[in-house]
Amino acid sequence: MADYIEIHDLNKTFQTRTGPLPVLNGIDLSIKKGEIFGIIGFSGAGKSTLARCVNGLEIPDAGSIEVNGRDVTKLSKQEMLEERRHIGMVFQNFNLFEAKTVYENIAYSLRIRHEKKSIVDEKVKEVAELVGLTEKLDAYPGGLSGGQKQRVGIARALIGEPDVLISDEATSALDPQTTLQILDLLRSINKEKGITILMITHELDAIKYSCDRMAVLEGGKIIEQGKVVDIFHNPHSRTGELFTKVFFQFQNDEFQSGAGI
Amino acid sequence: MSLENTPFLEVIKSSFSAAIWKEVGPAVWDTVYMTVVSSLIMLVIGLAFGIVLIWTDKGGIRATPVINGPFGWFINILRSLPQMIMIIIMIPVARSIFGQSYGTNPCIVAIAASCIPMYARMVESSLMEVEKGKIDAARSLGSTDFDIVFRVWIPEAIPSLVRGFTVTVIGIISMTALAGMFGAGGIGDIAVRYGYQRFQHDKLLACIYVLIVIVQLTQSAGNLLSDHIRKKRGLM
Numbered sequence A: 001m002a003d004y005i006e007i008h009d010l011n012k013t014f015q016t017r018t019g020p021l022p023v024l025n026g027i028d029l030s031i032k033k034g035e036i037f038g039i040i041g042f043s044g045a046g047k048s049t050l051a052r053c054v055n056g057l058e059i060p061d062a063g064s065i066e067v068n069g070r071d072v073t074k075l076s077k078q079e080m081l082e083e084r085r086h087i088g089m090v091f092q093n094f095n096l097f098e099a100k101t102v103y104e105n106i107a108y109s110l111r112i113r114h115e116k117k118s119i120v121d122e123k124v125k126e127v128a129e130l131v132g133l134t135e136k137l138d139a140y141p142g143g144l145s146g147g148q149k150q151r152v153g154i155a156r157a158l159i160g161e162p163d164v165l166i167s168d169e170a171t172s173a174l175d176p177q178t179t180l181q182i183l184d185l186l187r188s189i190n191k192e193k194g195i196t197i198l199m200i201t202h203e204l205d206a207i208k209y210s211c212d213r214m215a216v217l218e219g220g221k222i223i224e225q226g227k228v229v230d231i232f233h234n235p236h237s238r239t240g241e242l243f244t245k246v247f248f249q250f251q252n253d254e255f256q257s258g259a260g261i
Numbered sequence B: 001m002s003l004e005n006t007p008f009l010e011v012i013k014s015s016f017s018a019a020i021w022k023e024v025g026p027a028v029w030d031t032v033y034m035t036v037v038s039s040l041i042m043l044v045i046g047l048a049f050g051i052v053l054i055w056t057d058k059g060g061i062r063a064t065p066v067i068n069g070p071f072g073w074f075i076n077i078l079r080s081l082p083q084m085i086m087i088i089i090m091i092p093v094a095r096s097i098f099g100q101s102y103g104t105n106p107c108i109v110a111i112a113a114s115c116i117p118m119y120a121r122m123v124e125s126s127l128m129e130v131e132k133g134k135i136d137a138a139r140s141l142g143s144t145d146f147d148i149v150f151r152v153w154i155p156e157a158i159p160s161l162v163r164g165f166t167v168t169v170i171g172i173i174s175m176t177a178l179a180g181m182f183g184a185g186g187i188g189d190i191a192v193r194y195g196y197q198r199f200q201h202d203k204l205l206a207c208i209y210v211l212i213v214i215v216q217l218t219q220s221a222g223n224l225l226s227d228h229i230r231k232k233r234g235l236m
């Protein structure tokens, strides 16, 4: 049986001023329904580009991405708008709408579909409670902490009742303690709602903490994929090297952000 | 009263006299009228032009060089015309609209034509400042192009749009003074007719006071509004 998300031979090259830049070079991935799947790689490995291909923010040059049996790379513009309902996305920089209150940020995807006021109100309150933002609905995102902002980002993605949630470095701008809270939130969403989560990160700990299975992305290629425990216990030689580096980089990041305060 | 034969202090004193203000007072309303009407026209058309620019830009909604190129070119041509020349060019246009080429309303056409391209570029750069990530987020939630522009892009840029508008309104105020020379009436008209042609420097001073006050009020109102919005959004 085909898995829930099947990515096959995905290629993407950006045309830049200095010439073509191949970013994804034949990605093959398969993700099961209801799992938390981790993708790890250094900055510039192509993680965000891969994520953006899945919800059509980027059009791949070749290959296919089947979500629940539908190839999203072949959808018309209108079909893609509809499909995005089923694929939520959470960002490293939150990307909240600063002109709107927390309530209106969360309500956004219902507003653009002209949902009835009473339904919007009911769903916003339900999702806000799930992410623990009930008290903040009238506030503007500008006045929230990083962790609260990311909760808004998650709520905003969840209200459309997606089947898949793509988390692109959702915790990378947060301190370790807040990171843990957000990872817990994602895990509980995964358990309670059965939402498949694609967790993209450069933080080893986040993957270890949350994921069932994972893939290692380097230079636009998947160099290894499988169960997290297997990969950690018996990494492919290149992955092992990467882990050591990622680990040091991670520590270094922490050191720097600590020193910056 | 002229500075040529009267001490400075006397001229200043006279510039506050009732006789002077009886003449300057009504001209203030002409200036305010011209400024407000031109500003509103500029706001609507300038916003529309700015949206066309950003919509068709490479980093915009849909890259459409066939529109963006010529349109940007057209705007640059308008921008490169000095305001005085714009007024002269607009004389036949105004005549065809109002049946006369002289007076307040015809000059409004010229003022708007001159300031619209400037505001369009300001709108473009204000919109460019909005972080691309927000546009991505809006897209990822299933927004149509229209949703993106009108529900996210413009609302996010409002504090910056307000600041740009304030700057261009001040440009309009200074252009109304120029338009005064072409029969538009208002403060500029008084300043030229009396201050320049008849050396009545007390009237000229009164005109200067009015311009300073109007410009200051405009700037303060713009700053207050922009700051108010930013405070409300928790951004300052």
Ligand SMILES: Nc1ncnc2c1ncn2[C@@H]1O[C@H](COP(=O)(O)OP(=O)(O)O)[C@@H](O)[C@H]1O
Residues within 6 Å of the ligand: A014, A015, A016, A021, A023, A041, A042, A043, A044, A045, A046, A047, A048, A049, A050
């Ligand atoms: N729109 C784009 N145009 C040109 N190059 C891009 C674009 N988006 C990403 N890239 C380049 O692609 C590479 C991979 O980027 P990205 O997918 O963001 O990596 P990651 O998320 O793993 O850090 C980087 O070198 C980046 O500069």
Ligand SMILES: [Mg+2]
Residues within 6 Å of the ligand: A047, A048, A049, A168, A169
């Ligand atoms: Mg990235």
